[in-house]
Amino acid sequence: MKCGIAIFPSKKIQDFANSYRKRYDTHYSLIPPHLTLKNTFEVEEDQIESVVKELHKIAAEIEPFPLRITKFSSFYPASNIIYLKVEPNESLTTLYNKLHSGPFQEQTEDAFVPHITIGRDLSNDEFSDVYGQLKMQKVHFEETVDRFHLLYQLENGSWTAYETFHLGKEQG
Amino acid sequence: MKCGIAIFPSKKIQDFANSYRKRYDTHYSLIPPHLTLKNTFEVEEDQIESVVKELHKIAAEIEPFPLRITKFSSFYPASNIIYLKVEPNESLTTLYNKLHSGPFQEQTEDAFVPHITIGRDLSNDEFSDVYGQLKMQKVHFEETVDRFHLLYQLENGSWTAYETFHLGKEQG
Numbered sequence: 001m002k003c004g005i006a007i008f009p010s011k012k013i014q015d016f017a018n019s020y021r022k023r024y025d026t027h028y029s030l031i032p033p034h035l036t037l038k039n040t041f042e043v044e045e046d047q048i049e050s051v052v053k054e055l056h057k058i059a060a061e062i063e064p065f066p067l068r069i070t071k072f073s074s075f076y077p078a079s080n081i082i083y084l085k086v087e088p089n090e091s092l093t094t095l096y097n098k099l100h101s102g103p104f105q106e107q108t109e110d111a112f113v114p115h116i117t118i119g120r121d122l123s124n125d126e127f128s129d130v131y132g133q134l135k136m137q138k139v140h141f142e143e144t145v146d147r148f149h150l151l152y153q154l155e156n157g158s159w160t161a162y163e164t165f166h167l168g169k170e171q172g
Numbered sequence: 173m174k175c176g177i178a179i180f181p182s183k184k185i186q187d188f189a190n191s192y193r194k195r196y197d198t199h200y201s202l203i204p205p206h207l208t209l210k211n212t213f214e215v216e217e218d219q220i221e222s223v224v225k226e227l228h229k230i231a232a233e234i235e236p237f238p239l240r241i242t243k244f245s246s247f248y249p250a251s252n253i254i255y256l257k258v259e260p261n262e263s264l265t266t267l268y269n270k271l272h273s274g275p276f277q278e279q280t281e282d283a284f285v286p287h288i289t290i291g292r293d294l295s296n297d298e299f300s301d302v303y304g305q306l307k308m309q310k311v312h313f314e315e316t317v318d319r320f321h322l323l324y325q326l327e328n329g330s331w332t333a334y335e336t337f338h339l340g341k342e343q344g
Contacts, residue, residue: 015326015327018327156187164336
């Protein structure tokens with residue numbers, strides 16, 4: 001089963017992100033606005049409960065932390081993705097690292113750049129237009145992250161939530 | 173916040189349902205295939221944690237139970253909805269009743285007909301064609317339900333998972 005791990009920000013942020021995603025993000029209908037903590041990884045169906053157990057342990061080790069969004073940014077020229085930039089903080093980075101080490105080790109050369117995608121697969125011209133406007137805009141959201149979700153992907157590319165993990169107050 | 177409560181069946185059933193929903197269900201991109209336990213209800217944002225607490229209590233009172241799908245069916249003539257019929261059983265009915273009494277009391281005159289919608293908003297002709305074919309087909313799925321989810325609705329009509337509730341093994 002293809003799994004992924006993500007934070008869903010508050011409805012307010014999701015509605016804000018969707019106002020852009022509707023026009024600019026080809027994944028708009030596949031998953032709600034999210035911050036990816038771990039990209040697609042394969043889990044055998046009979047291994048899912050042991051993955052869940054490990055994730056509960058990890059969640060218990062990290063207290064709820066702030067999520068701050070400060071501006072629009074982009075991965076250009078590496079890719080044409082436009083996103084809401086999430087300010088890195090120690091808890092978020094620690095959580096990411098735990099989800100990429102031990103039983104969750106994987107080969108990745110990407111640095112962690114926490115973000116909520118709002119545009120992708122745009123033509124170069126469209127990218128320049130849209131990003132040119134967005135990067136001048138002020139954005140400010142601040143809230144507390146107290147949970148993350150394990151999701152699995154259906155054959156049509158969409159994602160279904162499997163389990164919720166609460167930061168700090170887990171029983172392991 | 174508009175909330176709802178649903179069971180997501182296994183990936184296998186969801187993929188099967190989506191093969192029809194893609195063509196016949198206008199809600200295809202708003203939510204993965206699901207069995208609705210409680211239709212949209214309003215929860216104030218500062219009340220959500222007390223709702224969550226109540227739902228954990230209810231989940232703890234019901235053991236995991238079988239989900240059996242036996243055929244396609246329809247609400248015609250009340251509506252043109254086509255669905256995968258889920259065999260009622262005592263646990264499922266008890267769960268439904270608990271989600272519609274006490275703090276979750278609501279005015280409803282509908283009997284509980286457990287189902288997974290695969291078609292809606294079809295014209296009369298299309299409905300007759302599609303349902304005429306589907307109702308002759310054999311379907312058989314059987315699995316165990318061990319959880320349900322509280323979801324909330326975004327402004328675009330799509331649903332985001334908020335929390336998972338495990339049947340039986342909850343700590344309340």
